[in-house]
Amino acid sequence: MAYLSLSNITKQFGDVVVVDDFNLEMERGEFVSFLGPSGCGKTTTLRMVAGFEIPTSGKITLDGNDITNKAPNQRNVGMIFQAYALFPNMTVAQNIGFGLRIRRQAEGEVVNRVNEMLSLVNLETHADKYPYQLSGGQQQRVSLARALAIRPEVLLLDEPLSALDAKIRVSLRAEIRAIQKRLGITAIFVTHDQEEALSISDRIVVMNVGEIEQVGTPFEIYNFPKTQFVANFVGSLNNADAEVVDPANGILAMDGVHFQTAEEDFVNRRKGDKVKISIRPERFSFAADPKKENVVDCTVENITFLGAVVRIQIKIGNTKFNMDTFNNPFLELPAIGAREQVMCSKEAVLVL
Amino acid sequence: MAQTAIQLKSSGTATTNWRVWLGVAPFLLFAFLFLFLPSLRLFTASFTDSDGNFTLSNIIQLFSEPFIVNAYKLSIQISAVTAVGGGILGFLMAYAVTVGGLPRSLRSVLITFSGVASNFAGVPLAFAFVATLGRQGFITHILRDYLGVNIYDAGFNLYSFAGLSLVYMYFQFPLMVLIMAPALDGLKREWREAAENLGATTTQYWLRVALPVLLPSILGAMILLFGNAFGAYATAYALTGGRIGIVTIQIGAQIRGDVLYNPGLGYAMAIGMVVIMAVSLAGYSWLQAKTERWLR
Amino acid sequence: MNFWSRLRRFPLWSWIWFIIGGLYFVLPLLATFEFSLSWDPEIPFKAYQRAFEDNDFWETFIYSNILALATIVVSIILIVPTAYWIRLRLPEARRLVEFITLMPFVVPAIILVFGLIRIYSSPFNIPFTDIRLMQPLTNFKAGTNILIVAGYMVLAMPYMYRSVDTGMRTVDIRTLTEAAQSLGANWYTIVTKIILPNIRSALLSGALLTFAIVVGEVTLASFLGVDAFGPYLFLLGQHRAYEPAALSFVSFLLTWLAMGLIQLFTGGQGQAAGAH
Numbered sequence: 001m002a003y004l005s006l007s008n009i010t011k012q013f014g015d016v017v018v019v020d021d022f023n024l025e026m027e028r029g030e031f032v033s034f035l036g037p038s039g040c041g042k043t044t045t046l047r048m049v050a051g052f053e054i055p056t057s058g059k060i061t062l063d064g065n066d067i068t069n070k071a072p073n074q075r076n077v078g079m080i081f082q083a084y085a086l087f088p089n090m091t092v093a094q095n096i097g098f099g100l101r102i103r104r105q106a107e108g109e110v111v112n113r114v115n116e117m118l119s120l121v122n123l124e125t126h127a128d129k130y131p132y133q134l135s136g137g138q139q140q141r142v143s144l145a146r147a148l149a150i151r152p153e154v155l156l157l158d159e160p161l162s163a164l165d166a167k168i169r170v171s172l173r174a175e176i177r178a179i180q181k182r183l184g185i186t187a188i189f190v191t192h193d194q195e196e197a198l199s200i201s202d203r204i205v206v207m208n209v210g211e212i213e214q215v216g217t218p219f220e221i222y223n224f225p226k227t228q229f230v231a232n233f234v235g236s237l238n239n240a241d242a243e244v245v246d247p248a249n250g251i252l253a254m255d256g257v258h259f260q261t262a263e264e265d266f267v268n269r270r271k272g273d274k275v276k277i278s279i280r281p282e283r284f285s286f287a288a289d290p291k292k293e294n295v296v297d298c299t300v301e302n303i304t305f306l307g308a309v310v311r312i313q314i315k316i317g318n319t320k321f322n323m324d325t326f327n328n329p330f331l332e333l334p335a336i337g338a339r340e341q342v343m344c345s346k347e348a349v350l351v352l
Numbered sequence: 353m354a355q356t357a358i359q360l361k362s363s364g365t366a367t368t369n370w371r372v373w374l375g376v377a378p379f380l381l382f383a384f385l386f387l388f389l390p391s392l393r394l395f396t397a398s399f400t401d402s403d404g405n406f407t408l409s410n411i412i413q414l415f416s417e418p419f420i421v422n423a424y425k426l427s428i429q430i431s432a433v434t435a436v437g438g439g440i441l442g443f444l445m446a447y448a449v450t451v452g453g454l455p456r457s458l459r460s461v462l463i464t465f466s467g468v469a470s471n472f473a474g475v476p477l478a479f480a481f482v483a484t485l486g487r488q489g490f491i492t493h494i495l496r497d498y499l500g501v502n503i504y505d506a507g508f509n510l511y512s513f514a515g516l517s518l519v520y521m522y523f524q525f526p527l528m529v530l531i532m533a534p535a536l537d538g539l540k541r542e543w544r545e546a547a548e549n550l551g552a553t554t555t556q557y558w559l560r561v562a563l564p565v566l567l568p569s570i571l572g573a574m575i576l577l578f579g580n581a582f583g584a585y586a587t588a589y590a591l592t593g594g595r596i597g598i599v600t601i602q603i604g605a606q607i608r609g610d611v612l613y614n615p616g617l618g619y620a621m622a623i624g625m626v627v628i629m630a631v632s633l634a635g636y637s638w639l640q641a642k643t644e645r646w647l648r
Numbered sequence: 649m650n651f652w653s654r655l656r657r658f659p660l661w662s663w664i665w666f667i668i669g670g671l672y673f674v675l676p677l678l679a680t681f682e683f684s685l686s687w688d689p690e691i692p693f694k695a696y697q698r699a700f701e702d703n704d705f706w707e708t709f710i711y712s713n714i715l716a717l718a719t720i721v722v723s724i725i726l727i728v729p730t731a732y733w734i735r736l737r738l739p740e741a742r743r744l745v746e747f748i749t750l751m752p753f754v755v756p757a758i759i760l761v762f763g764l765i766r767i768y769s770s771p772f773n774i775p776f777t778d779i780r781l782m783q784p785l786t787n788f789k790a791g792t793n794i795l796i797v798a799g800y801m802v803l804a805m806p807y808m809y810r811s812v813d814t815g816m817r818t819v820d821i822r823t824l825t826e827a828a829q830s831l832g833a834n835w836y837t838i839v840t841k842i843i844l845p846n847i848r849s850a851l852l853s854g855a856l857l858t859f860a861i862v863v864g865e866v867t868l869a870s871f872l873g874v875d876a877f878g879p880y881l882f883l884l885g886q887h888r889a890y891e892p893a894a895l896s897f898v899s900f901l902l903t904w905l906a907m908g909l910i911q912l913f914t915g916g917q918g919q920a921a922g923a924h
Contacts, residue, residue: 376738393763393766448659448666467907480680483684490678583756585867
């Protein structure tokens with residue numbers, strides 16, 4: 001049985017439906033990200049788990065208990081806010097000990113636990129500082145320590161890294177993931193940054209306008225997106241219009257150029273159907289490979305050097321495609337205007 | 353410092369500092385002529401006796417002359433009472449329209465009214481209260497005719513310390529509202545949510561987080577209210593005609609005619625008042641700085 | 649959401665405090681209005697008629713308005729360039745000037761008038777000599793007027809300065825000036841086309857507050873012997889019953905109008921001038 005389950009959760013504000021029939025089952029110790037653009041309902045859903053919003057309908061169960069209508073201070077879930085939310089009138093140590101003192105634990109125990117948390121987030125020397133004396137990254141770590149101190153059953157993180165510098169974001173997200181794994185605590189992480197979600201999650205829930213688009217591991221979400229939205233939101237994508245030529249063998253024509261796809265439900269399509277195909281830029285290559293079924297002619301239009309990645313703009317038929325390849329100083333790239341053959345596998349051709 | 357002054361000039365050459373100060377000279381001259389010079393005159397004159405010699409006796413008499421000590425005591429009392437009373441009521445009203453959950457429209461109504469009421473002091477305010485709680489006042493009538501309570505028989509008198517306090521409160525608590533509303537806005541919603549999330553009840557949140565964070569702001573505002581009441585003259589004079597001997601009334605009497613038979617004493621009283629106001633301003637500023645640090 | 653959780657969210661105490669405070673605000677005004685109407689049951693507005701028929705009312709009221717206008721104009725001429733100069737050329741002066749604008753709180757009206765009278769009712773001599781520079785200002789009417797306008801300027805200065813300074817900061821007057829200069833504008837153009845229009849609402853707000861302070865002012869006016877509206881109203885209260893109530897109510901309406909306009913122009917932050 002799932003540790004945390006959200007069943008048919010819907011949230012309405014007046015006439016506006018912000019979350020529509022959200023269903024998710026999480027195992028204990030799982031790290032799940034809610035990923036989507038602003039306004040997609042991910043934060044609202046998180047806040048319903050925390051108790052700051054009550055669902056209009058649906059049920060939330062934690063470890064067998066129905067917590068849907070429980071007050072937020074009765075739930076024993078730990079929350080990390082985007083704006084840190086440290087109490088400005090208390091030191092770091094006092095902030096971390098807050099939840100424990102509310103629960104009337106013995107002072108000795110509180111001090112021990114606070115020290116334990118301080119070393120967990122590497123802030124032992126900052127115990128007596130006030131929040132305004134800390135950097136953003138440090139404040140967020142205190143926030144993490146404060147939430148973990150009370151031994152919550154679930155950890156909820158509401159875009160905790162959005163307010164931080166790029167470098168700190170990367171190091172802190174790794175730290176958060178390491179701590180989560182070490183403690184084995186179930187966690188929900190809300191973000192609009194796909195790189196964050198991809199790098200640290202066990203599973204990702206991609207949301208759009210209140211609905212779930214897809215749930216899967218990072219690998220699945222990236223390589224086998226189920227909808228246009230997911231494919232476009234996570235990673236970059238080439239899109240083109242095409243027509244079905246041979247449904248039984250999965251062959252389509254784009255600008256007269258034939259592509260073969262591995263999509264399973266192609267048998268239901270008829271010849272002449274108009275579809276959209278999508279191919280990730282890094283799936284193209286110039287090198288011959290028997291596993292790459294599609295071999296098509298193209299013209300090289302433009303080459304942009306981006307550092308680790310070299311982006312080559314090619315034209316297949318009448319349509320421009322982006323092709324990404326790793327930088328290799330010893331490999332000669334084709335000249336602009338050259339006619340080349342480019343290949344990709346049939347699994348790379350997505351029909352969404 | 354000199355570096356910055358040079359860089360900010362739109363012309364390329366560095367000029368000597370003093371020329372730039374000419375730009376603020378008119379303002380400084382004005383302040384000197386009409387603010388500092390008068391104050392200075394009062395200050396030096398308070399150390400002068402009737403023959404023009406230096407003396408400390410005026411200052412000493414501030415603390416020894418019972419008549420003067422009483423005046424200060426009254427002023428301090430009424431200022432403290434209305435600062436605390438106005439402070440509490442003002443805080444509660446500011447709370448009601450910010451964190452307290454009343455509709456947004458009520459907030460702007462309250463802010464406008466507070467702006468009006470805190471400026472509505474002096475003669476019109478005194479008259480308004482006479483019409484309300486005077487012997488023939490509106491409320492006096494209602495209480496007598498509908499509730500059978502005659503407040504004047506019971507000992508209440510508008511033209512007394514209690515009555516004056518009630519009148520002062522009319523501009524004190526709106527001032528508190530105007531100061532506290534922005535401060536209460538500074539209470540981040542996340543603090544409350546974080547506290548709830550960690551298990552705290554609303555009371556615990558207020559006692560452990562919100563009130564401590566707001567305390568410098570509240571204290572600072574009350575000190576400001578104290579100074580505000582201490583310096584008030586027209587309202588008291590219009591209401592009681594000089595019967596209640598607070599410091600400002602005594603000074604007013606002294607200006608009109610040397611009732612103390614010692615001009616130096618009048619100046620000393622004035623300086624004593626300035627000192628009290630300066631201390632309260634310093635207290636307020638210090639607490640404001642502390643507030644800003646936390647509510648940034 | 650069930651009934652009980654909805655009830656839990658109803659801000660009962662907030663409403664209670666709001667109503668208590670609201671009553672405190674409104675009752676005196678109501679009482680004044682009611683009293684002002686009760687002179688003659690057949691002619692409810694008799695008090696207002698009589699009040700407005702009095703020539704002295706018009707004289708003193710208009711005079712106070714003129715004083716207010718003079719205070720506003722001279723304040724703007726003095727303060728706007730100063731605030732601008734500090735922003736652009738002399739940030740070092742900021743602390744000093746801001747300190748000065750706090751002084752009127754420490755030196756309230758009664759003390760200010762005390763000092764002003766003592767200084768300016770004696771003749772100006774060059775120090776340590778008997779050479780007379782100027783007769784006492786209070787000896788002649790124009791001098792007294794100068795004195796009272798100066799006094800009002802001192803009282804209004806904190807609000808005017810703060811208003812103008814905030815207005816300049818909000819529009820980042822410095823960047824605007826530099827942009828204008830790089831486009832070739834001269835100082836006259838900069839002042840009239842860039843500075844003044846952009847701080848219009850700040851000026852209005854400061855002006856309205858000054859107006860509210862000056863028209864009702866009593867302390868300075870009565871001690872300096874100026875025939876302003878404040879002393880008139882006070883004197884009226886000694887002899888008459890209903891007209892003062894009527895005028896007090898009118899004065900309240902005027903203050904409300906001024907504050908409402910300020911709200912309109914600044915969009916939200918109330919301004920307090922404190923007690924008199």
